[in-house]
Amino acid sequence: MLVRMLLMWMLFCCLIGCSSSGPQLGTVEGSVMLDGDPLPGAVVSFRPVEGGRTAEGITDENGHFTIEFAAGAKGALLGEHEVRVTTFRERVIGDNGRVEDPGMPEKVPKKYNEESELIRTVKSGENHFDLELTSS
Numbered sequence: 068m069l070v071r072m073l074l075m076w077m078l079f080c081c082l083i084g085c086s087s088s089g090p091q092l093g094t095v096e097g098s099v100m101l102d103g104d105p106l107p108g109a110v111v112s113f114r115p116v117e118g119g120r121t122a123e124g125i126t127d128e129n130g131h132f133t134i135e136f137a138a139g140a141k142g143a144l145l146g147e148h149e150v151r152v153t154t155f156r157e158r159v160i161g162d163n164g165r166v167e168d169p170g171m172p173e174k175v176p177k178k179y180n181e182e183s184e185l186i187r188t189v190k191s192g193e194n195h196f197d198l199e200l201t202s203s
Contacts, residue, residue: 092142093189095122095134097196099152101174105130106154106200108171113148113189120144143189150185152198176202 095113099106109126113134122143124132134143158170178184179200187196 089140090119090136091145091191092136092140093145093191093194094142095124095189095194095196097132097194097198098130099126099132099198099200100130101200102202106152106174109152109154109175111198112151112153113143113187114151115144116147116149116186143194145189145191147186147188149183150187150196150198151180151183152185152200153180155180174202175200 099109099111105126105128107126107128107130109130109132110123111126111132111134112121112123114121120136122134122136124134126132133141136142136144152175153173154171154175155173156168156171158166159168161167173180179198185198187194
């Protein structure tokens, strides 16, 4: 009886694991340049045009980014995306009244974030997007 219950439990677990195929993602990486210089510390967001979860990444000191859909899941949903780039970070004041994070002003024009004109299509497999932005 115990063996049968154990076998049924294992079968149940296998069926649950096999049926939970997640969304189709394409890996996304690239770089962000602003006026020809790498843009470190910028948040790069891929928002699906047809709706769905936004995927994000943060640029390193060389302007390179890798997009993550969720913790441990690299990439973005397949299809067209509005791409937004922002450097703005709010100032954080701790409970003691001291500034814990001075924040960061926005360096990127609205046409690349709030009013983004950037559209990229994520395909199955690897995707590389270099974003050449201008401050004017």
